[in-house]
Amino acid sequence: xxxxxxxxxxxxxxxxxxxxxxxxxxxxxxxxxxxxxxxxxxxxxxxxxxxxxxxxxxxxxxxxxxxxxxxxxxxxxxxxxxxxxxxxxxxxxxxxxxxxxxxxxxxxxxx
Amino acid sequence: xxxxxxxxxxxxxxxxxxxxxxxxxxxxxxxxxxxxxxxxxxxxxxxxxxxxxxxxxxxxxxxxxxxxxxxxxxxxxxxxxxxxxxxxxxxxxxxxxxxxxxxxxxxxxxxxxxx
Numbered sequence: 001x002x003x004x005x006x007x008x009x010x011x012x013x014x015x016x017x018x019x020x021x022x023x024x025x026x027x028x029x030x031x032x033x034x035x036x037x038x039x040x041x042x043x044x045x046x047x048x049x050x051x052x053x054x055x056x057x058x059x060x061x062x063x064x065x066x067x068x069x070x071x072x073x074x075x076x077x078x079x080x081x082x083x084x085x086x087x088x089x090x091x092x093x094x095x096x097x098x099x100x101x102x103x104x105x106x107x108x109x110x111x
Numbered sequence: 112x113x114x115x116x117x118x119x120x121x122x123x124x125x126x127x128x129x130x131x132x133x134x135x136x137x138x139x140x141x142x143x144x145x146x147x148x149x150x151x152x153x154x155x156x157x158x159x160x161x162x163x164x165x166x167x168x169x170x171x172x173x174x175x176x177x178x179x180x181x182x183x184x185x186x187x188x189x190x191x192x193x194x195x196x197x198x199x200x201x202x203x204x205x206x207x208x209x210x211x212x213x214x215x216x217x218x219x220x221x222x223x224x225x226x
Contacts, residue, residue, distance in 0.1 A: 004153075043202060043217035044154065087153050096167045097142055097206065099215060101153030 002103070003027055006088050009106035017078050021105050023071040023088030030100075032091040033064055035073045037084045038104065044087055047073075078109045113137065115218035117203050123224045124193045132188045132221045136205030143186050144215060145178055146202040154202055160186060193225045 006023045013019050025033075033050040048055065050062040050071055061074040071088055088102040116135040124130050136143050142161055146154035147170075156170040162183035171178070175194075180186040190197055200222050204215040 043219050045217070046214055096159050097213075097215070098144060098156040098159055098167065098170070099146075099154075101146075101155070103151070103153045 001026065003100050004088055004090055004102040006086075006102035006105050009085075009104070010108055011105065012108045012110060013078055014110055015078060015080060017109075018074065018076050019078055019107060020075075021073045021086050021088070021107075023073075023102055025069050025071070025088075025090045025100075027090070027092060027100075028069060029094060030069075030090040030092050032093075033071050034089040034091070034099075035060075035062060035071075036087040036089050036101070038087055039084045044101075047086070075107075078107075080109050080111065083107055083109045115203055115205050115216055117201075117218040117221050119221060120219060121222050121224075123226065125226055126193060126195060128193050128225075129189065129191045130193055130223065132190075132201050132223070134186045134188070134203030134205075134218060136184065136186070136203070137216060139207070140205035140216075141183075141208050142206045142213070142215075143180055144204045144206075145186070145188050146204065147172075148200045148202055148220070150199075157188070157201075190223075193223075195225050198223055198225045 035047040036044040037047045038044040050064045054063045059076045063072045085104040087104045145157040148154040159167040160180040175191045177189045200220040202220045203218045206213040206215045
């Protein structure tokens with residue numbers, strides 16, 4: 001079983017839709033959590049960190065439930081430019097700075 | 112400013128050949144990471160340097176993989192006697208400091224195809 005697991009994709013949604021991605025992690029010692037975005041044939045880029053209290057950045061809302069070891073990302077009013085693969089990422093400082101990635105969920109927003 | 116750069120961007124190797132992949136981190140970044148990303152998967156950790164010291168190489172798949180960062184700046188990932196299963200994108204990332212979390216900035220990757 002992978003340490004970080006995500007919903008299988010792809011998600012195909014129309015413009016303006018709300019879409020939610022879920023992720024679970026198995027290492028309870030994980031300390032930091034992130035969502036990265038990766039465009040086709042490009043490098044991953046940090047989308048947002050995820051905090052226990054939940055956090056929002058424009059149309060994007062991230063939630064963390066440490067008890068359930070569950071992370072989510074909600075995208076409201078989706079745009080064509082949101083089409084990408086979204087990677088759930090965890091970090092355990094006791095393992096150095098290495099990031100543990102989920103397999104990614106592909107999102108395709110259609111006109 | 113300049114980001115992380117990697118070369119070559121694409122590499123085709125015949126099975127059994129040795130390859131060397133280069134990473135130029137952001138100037139002043141202490142930490143450097145290598146990840147391997149197979150098609151349809153997320154990146155997987157290979158190894159980590161803090162300056163010139165290789166602090167974690169637990170992700171290297173076999174002793175055919177070797178990484179170095181002799182002067183604490185540029186890093187090279189070498190794969191000896193390449194196999195088809197080595198085909199992947201090799202990503203390099205750098206960050207400011209080793210303690211705590213600092214954002215890792217990724218290079219564009221080297222896409223390795225082993226025939």
